[in-house]
Amino acid sequence: MNEPYFREAEERFCELLKAYLPYEDAYQELYKTEVNNLPLYGYGVKGFTLSMIEAIMNITNNKGDLKLVEGALAIGREILGKPVELLEDVESTLKSLNGDYRLVMATKGDLLDQERKLLKSGLAKYFHHIEIMSNKNKEDFQKLINHLDCAPEEFMMVGNSLKSDILPVLQIGGNAVYVPYHITWEHEKIDHHITHDHFHQVETIKEILPFLKSQSYLTKETLK
Amino acid sequence: MNEPYFREAEERFCELLKAYLPYEDAYQELYKTEVNNLPLYGYGVKGFTLSMIEAIMNITNNKGDLKLVEGALAIGREILGKPVELLEDVESTLKSLNGDYRLVMATKGDLLDQERKLLKSGLAKYFHHIEIMSNKNKEDFQKLINHLDCAPEEFMMVGNSLKSDILPVLQIGGNAVYVPYHITWEHEKIDHHITHDHFHQVETIKEILPFLKSQSYLTKETLK
Incomplete structure (x- = not known):
């Protein structure tokens, strides 16, 4: 972060x-x-x-x-x-999901810098694939799920930017969970509320685990 | 280029x-x-x-x-x-190889800039995969061929930098074909000659086609 x-x-x-x-x-x-x-x-x-x-x-x-x-x-x-400071519960949540779901990290920024951060974070081992994207528009997510050979309804994005992580994924028919963060860059802000069948909001990352269990359409079989 | x-x-x-x-x-x-x-x-x-x-x-x-x-x-x-100017015979060579071999583009530089150049070049359609790399060391090529699920002896790199395209690929057991270009950045120069069983030099990119045909160990079956 x-x-x-x-x-x-x-x-x-x-x-x-x-x-x-x-x-x-x-x-x-x-x-x-x-x-x-x-x-x-x-x-x-x-x-x-x-x-x-x-x-x-x-x-x-x-x-x-x-x-x-x-x-x-x-x-x-x-x-x-700068050092990489992990948010609370990120690593334990990834650990719990690992094996049951195919975890992919999608991030944007400078290639070398993002690679370096991932290495510093020690989180790379939990991910099946790392995608460093030049943009996070719906076309970029479409390309990503094509590459992963994943149907949109089997794809769930978890992120802290409504504009970049949530809206484009809902647009291509995927699922999206918003974890708000107290600091958002001006350019990532949107001025309307989202209501959508495939949209969900949690307060902290660890709520992802019970959420996934509660959603019959997001079984381990579909989301993998 | x-x-x-x-x-x-x-x-x-x-x-x-x-x-x-x-x-x-x-x-x-x-x-x-x-x-x-x-x-x-x-x-x-x-x-x-x-x-x-x-x-x-x-x-x-x-x-x-x-x-x-x-x-x-x-x-x-x-x-x-700047516009993207294709070198002579690049497109026709890619066209001839396409279908017979699995073509991958491996390049280094800024993510967005490289994506933009590829789009401008019109060459993206010939490639099975595009890898924008932060570095071209042997570890980076090893990661690439792991990702492609390709054995080193089935991998052939064609490039114009002895330091970045050729040496690291030979080091991991791959094949490498050097196509010299009249301009090389100081930092990409090496001060020794390469002799290696899996190393080959051509004058122009189109010589790749007869070269591949002449090499029994690089059949369409192995290099794909």
Whole structure:
């Protein structure tokens, strides 16, 4: 879970630029640059760092000090070196599911960075397959389940982004369980509620186990 | 094939910095920064751009103009927007092999950028599988052939980098065919000759077809 590191990085970026712009305006400028650059750079720390640098150009009208850019490079490098902190109950839940279900990790971001995080996390051994995706649109999930040779009704996504993990999976006929996290990036927020037969919300990851048992249509036989 | 675009980008970088350093010194500084950053950023245009920016800091002692950084961002963005130019006979060779052999593309670089290039190239349809790798060490190829459920002796890599495409594949017991290209990045060069039973060199990609026919140990049955 990189979210807190990115939010912390944004705060440091605003701090860096405080001589030029109030905190909130610097944040908005960075956010705008990041979202504009998504089609070009995709997700991940490298694109985020390039966006910070581009925002420095815009905020200082190309008149800022190179030290600002040095600061942005350091912020990016720091995120890449952060330890991986597992959320509570993630490992025990994966352990319980392992063997009964075919577990796949689907994540987006920089290839090398995501591989490194997975290695650091020690979770790779629970997964049948790791998919590092450039995007999480419905076409991307469709490609994933084709590749896994899995029917949509046998696929269940568990995730903390309604926009990226839940909606596209419901759109292709899959099942989705939302585990809210207290920090969500602006760009991952949606402004409506989801009601759908195949949508379910839990408070913590370990509720997945009793939930799966309670759902007759999600037996070990279908979800594997 | 991105090589010429990267070399052109390096020239533009040296041109940008000519007030500070002679061409060759600027190139060496950039190269050193790129190689140092490979374990952190991996391969691809985004890491290359971040390295250009870091090299600007070093070359100008943090005293340069932000316009230099703007120039580096523009060089990076330009590589990402370049058209994909196919080398001669690549498509017709893939077409001829398709159906008889299981074709896999193995490439390294930024995930989104590589996906975009593949889409632009129109070549995706010939491949059974696309593997975008963070590295091309022997462990990475071992993981690839495990994933493909392919024995090393049934695997043949065709590539233009002796260091990344050929040596690691020979090390894991696979077959390798080298198709030299007139531009090779410094970091991909090796300083010795390869002699190995499973190593072969051709001048152009289309020689792959008669080569495969001539090799009894590489029949359609083994290489699929």
